[in-house]
Amino acid sequence: NAGVTQTPKFRILKIGQSMTLQCTQDMNHNYMYWYRQDPGMGLKLIYYSVGAGITDKGEVPNGYNVSRSTTEDFPLRLELAAPSQTSVYFCASSYSDNAFFGQGTRLTVV
Amino acid sequence: KNEVEQSPQNLTAQEGEFITINCSYSVGISALHWLQQHPGGGIVSLFMLSSGKKKHGRLIATINIQEKHSSLHITASHPRDSAVYICAAFPGGSRLTFGEGTQLTVNP
Numbered sequence: 001n002a003g004v005t006q007t008p009k010f011r012i013l014k015i016g017q018s019m020t021l022q023c024t025q026d027m028n029h030n031y032m033y034w035y036r037q038d039p040g041m042g043l044k045l046i047y048y049s050v051g052a053g054i055t056d057k058g059e060v061p062n063g064y065n066v067s068r069s070t071t072e073d074f075p076l077r078l079e080l081a082a083p084s085q086t087s088v089y090f091c092a093s094s095y096s097d098n099a100f101f102g103q104g105t106r107l108t109v110v
Numbered sequence: 111k112n113e114v115e116q117s118p119q120n121l122t123a124q125e126g127e128f129i130t131i132n133c134s135y136s137v138g139i140s141a142l143h144w145l146q147q148h149p150g151g152g153i154v155s156l157f158m159l160s161s162g163k164k165k166h167g168r169l170i171a172t173i174n175i176q177e178k179h180s181s182l183h184i185t186a187s188h189p190r191d192s193a194v195y196i197c198a199a200f201p202g203g204s205r206l207t208f209g210e211g212t213q214l215t216v217n218p
Contacts, residue, residue, distance in 0.1 A: 033206070035208075041210070042196070042208050042209065042211050043196070043208045088151055090153060092206070094206065098155075099143060099155060099198070099206055101152075101153040101155070103151070103152050104151040104153070106151070
C-alpha cells in the first residue's frame with residue numbers, strides 16, 4: 001500500500017516555465033488536497049477535490065490549476081512559474097477523519 | 111483570527127523536560143489531528159482524536175470538545191523530538207484546517 005505518492009521530490013524552474021506536480025493515492029479516498037508551505041510558515045490550501053470531476057479553490061489558488069479525472073490522481077499545474085511560487089508543496093488525501101500526506105515537492109523558481 | 115490557533119509558536123527545552131503544546135479551534139470538528147514535521151519536510155500523523163486522550167510511547171494527546179481545546183504532551187523529551195508540531199482540525203468530512211505549527215527544539 002503506497003499511500004500518497006508525489007513526484008518529483010525536487011525541481012528548479014525558470015520564471016515563465018510550466019510544470020505539473022503529480023499526486024497519486026491508492027486508498028480510494030474521495031478527498032484530495034494540495035497545500036503549499038513557505039519557509040517558516042504553516043500549510044496553506046491551494047486547491048482541493050471532493051471526488052473525481054469536482055475541484056474547488058482553497059486559500060491561495062492564483063497561479064495554479066488542478067484536475068481530477070480519476071479518484072487516484074490529483075495533479076497540480078503551474079502555467080507561468082513565478083518566484084513567489086518557490087515553496088514546498090504537499091499533496092494529501094483523506095477519508096472519514098483520517099488524513100495522509102505525500103512526502104512533499106520542493107520547488108524553486110529562479 | 112485563524113480557525114485553529116497553536117501556542118507557543120516556538121519552544122526550546124532541555125532534554126528530559128515535560129513539554130506541552132496547545133491548540134484551540136473555533137470550528138465544529140469531527141476530529142483533530144496532531145502532525146509532526148521533521149527538518150527535510152515529511153509530515154507524519156501522530157494522533158487523530160475525537161474525544162478523550164490517546165497515548166503513544168512518550169507522546170500523549172488530549173482533547174476537550176466542550177472547550178474546543180487540545181494539548182500534545184511529550185514526556186522525557188529528547189533531541190530527536192525536535193520538529194514542527196502541527197494541529198489540524200477536521201470539520202466533518204471537509205478540508206483540514208491547520209494551525210501555524212510549533213517549532214520545538216530540544217537541546218541535549
